[in-house]
Amino acid sequence: MKNSRLEVIEIEDIKVSVQRKNIKNMYLRVKAERGEVKISAPLSMNRDRIVRFIYSKLPWIRQHLASGKEKEIPKEINYLTGDTVKLWGQKYSLVVQPKISGSKVCVQGEQVILKAPVDSTFEEREKIWQDFCRAELKKRIPGLISKWEPAMGVQVYQWNVKKMKTRWGSCNIAKKRIWLSLMLAQKPKECLEEVVVHEMVHLLEAGHNKRFYGYMDRFLPQWRLWDQWLKQIV
Numbered sequence: 001m002k003n004s005r006l007e008v009i010e011i012e013d014i015k016v017s018v019q020r021k022n023i024k025n026m027y028l029r030v031k032a033e034r035g036e037v038k039i040s041a042p043l044s045m046n047r048d049r050i051v052r053f054i055y056s057k058l059p060w061i062r063q064h065l066a067s068g069k070e071k072e073i074p075k076e077i078n079y080l081t082g083d084t085v086k087l088w089g090q091k092y093s094l095v096v097q098p099k100i101s102g103s104k105v106c107v108q109g110e111q112v113i114l115k116a117p118v119d120s121t122f123e124e125r126e127k128i129w130q131d132f133c134r135a136e137l138k139k140r141i142p143g144l145i146s147k148w149e150p151a152m153g154v155q156v157y158q159w160n161v162k163k164m165k166t167r168w169g170s171c172n173i174a175k176k177r178i179w180l181s182l183m184l185a186q187k188p189k190e191c192l193e194e195v196v197v198h199e200m201v202h203l204l205e206a207g208h209n210k211r212f213y214g215y216m217d218r219f220l221p222q223w224r225l226w227d228q229w230l231k232q233i234v
């Protein structure tokens with residue numbers, strides 16, 4: 001193809017071949033058996049954004065280089081009509097419409113309608129979608145915490161939804177505070193429950209040891225399955 005360019009970006013010890021193509025989304029592929037990391041990026045995307053993207057995926061890249069298996073996933077979208085977004089484990093086709101009135105995001109059948117100004121930027125559209133995902137999570141989390149507090153005999157003093165790069169949740173045991181990843185809105189609802197229970201179990205046991213997994217097996221016997229769903233990328 002005439003309109004494609006190849007560039008190599010080196011970050012830490014990892015060399016990433018970046019191929020510019022006439023596409024809308026950035027794709028990351030790790031060919032572990034050959035030690036290759038490749039990105040296909042839209043022609044107009046600036047280099048800084050690609051570098052930021054690589055940095056944000058470094059733990060994932062390292063993990064898959066080490067695994068020896070080939071992986072490809074579309075990891076970043078531009079929030080334009082035709083893109084795919086995920087909510088509670090379901091894929092939806094995105095339709096961007098100018099905002100007239102009413103809510104900014106609505107789910108209709110297999111579509112997600114995102115209302116944004118015609119001249120909106122990627123960052124603005126991303127924020128609208130992420131605000132919606134945060135609100136979805138915040139609707140469900142209190143019910144899960146109040147379900148599990150009496151069952152486990154613990155109390156959560158504070159919780160919040162955060163953008164987390166490498167983890168699904170965290171627990172500050174002294175403050176009895178749990179943080180949950182915004183990305184959990186993309187996963188099946190069971191995964192959210194698994195992460196909430198995992199972080200709450202830390203109020204009983206700090207480490208990931210036999211005692212910890214004993215509690216997990218007792219409270220949520222199917223947690224391993226849900227943990228697998230969490231790790232599946234598509």
Ligand SMILES: [Zn+2]
Binds near residue numbers: 202208
């Ligand atoms: Zn943990």
